[in-house]
Amino acid sequence: MVGSATPGVPPVVTPVTPTTPGSSTNVEAGDPVSAEVDKHLKHFQSLKPPLFKGGVDARSAEDWIIRIEKVLNGMRCPENRRVSLAIFMLEGEAERWWRGQQLEKFRGKSEEQIMWEEFEQVFRDWYVPPSARQAMLESFVNLKQGAKTVIQYEAEFTALSRYAPQLISTSEEKCYRFLKGLRDSLRQPLIPLRIKDFAELVESARLLENDIEVMKQKWETKDRKRQFDHRVGSSKKQKFNQNQPQQSMRLPILPVCTTCGKSHPGRCLMNSGKCYLCGEPSHIKRNCPRNGQRVTEIRSNQRTDQYRVARPQMHQPVLKIKGETSSEAVKSAPTR
Template identity: 50%
Template sequence: MDHEPDATDGNTDGHNDPISREVPTLPSVAQPTGGSSTTMDTFNQMMAAVTHLIQHSQEQPQTSSRREPVVDKYLKIFQDMRPPLFTRVGEPVDVENWLLRVEKILEGMQCPDERRVTLATFALDGEVERWWRGQSLEKFRGRPDSQILWEDFVKVFRDWFIPPSVRSQMQERFLRLVQGERTVMQYESEFTTLSRYASPFITTTEDKCQKFLAGLRDAIRQPLLPFTFDDYAVLVEKARRLEIDFQAVQKMRDFQQKRKGFERTRSFQTHSGGSSVKKTIIDLALFPNHN
């Protein structure tokens, strides 16, 4: 008996071929006979349309299965940068530090202007978040955050949490600021913090340098007076180096004094025997600068 060919003839592994399973053979359709060329064209067009529909229906589930959820990439980047939460009213310095930190993050991630306020308000929580919702309705008539300019948000934020009365206090503290017992870098840190409120008194870099120089301790300020500074960073660095030199000299003096005291004690022990400790203490108390 002759063997009747089937789909597996010539390919014994056809049952393992995924394509043969997913794309079935279209049924054969008899072409119309005895028709005109117009009829044949219409028939061919219909068959092409049916073939396209079948193939599209087979591919559609595969396409939808690869679809990924939409993620706000700017919000994800902002969260990854760990912005500090602003939850309650604190010191003016805390408010300024929060604004500076958020601005730094927004600049670093190259955030579009229309997303700045949206992301910044995402870092508000508690009573501050409730405050912003009220301000959004009152000041901006309920406009979406994406339609609020960053400059307008900062102005409303500062006007509320750092009112004019507080700014005046900060200005007075700035005008009275001197180094005192602080290190140069500690003095510079407070100087920079308070200078944010002293824009009426510091209009140029030279003004800023003169005010910083005037507040330094005499021992550091005097060597710097003959020079003119128009670069604030250069002035701070020179003051810091002078401080390091003075500290090194002071350590050397302390070491020399301790060494002299030790030598005086050893000399006294040599001449006076074992009862020298008490006399040494008295000697150092009465003659602290004796060579």
């Protein structure tokens, strides 16, 4: 900029700092690197990376380092900013651990001078030690689906497979391991298909699981309907039985005779030479003349009982013969 011209005085020129689009120079702060740093930090925070406070199991620590690396790759972070952004998400015990590692392992070097591979190696050696990796390897070998869905089983299978890369070096071996841990109802139909693509195998298992679940719901619906119909039928039958007249016929309980060992009314006629039916001597029960009359009376009484059950009993006067009592008239009355 050229100042105002004064006679006899040379013009004063004010220097101007050149600016170009995308320049990293921060004029207000006076720091040529702060604008670039803030840009990466804002982008990193916008992707919502997880915090790490330490004191967790090996799988949680492994998940954290994988998530952070995924965020850094997604934002195309430069190499000299990766470690500083990852350390920004350490808190508490994990932050104190890093300060000690920076002094001991890296001799006080700054984060910009430490490579990402070096930081990742130190982090895994501390939070995911070899003993934990061996335990994860054994968990992967013995992994079974159990009560988990196919999606849940696949997620755990993929998480543990990081510790056993030598066991799933090919797609065929990976499918074999995944198929081995499936439930019998899913594994047996899939074995003859010989699927060698892992994504195709997972999708086939998921579709088969959905079909089995639909059929299971249909059978449960039919079973509930059958149980409901059975309960309704039993209730109707019970109500019908309650409405029917119940006739309970109880026979008198007779004591056991000490002479013949049988139950009978009256005096025992055993060894008396008398008929068991009429009580007269000179004949036995089989030859008693009252046998025919007794059979006729029994049959008549049976027909009379059936008639009384079929229709109400009608009381009719009994004709008495002169000189007979009422009980004798009833006994001598002819059977209808």
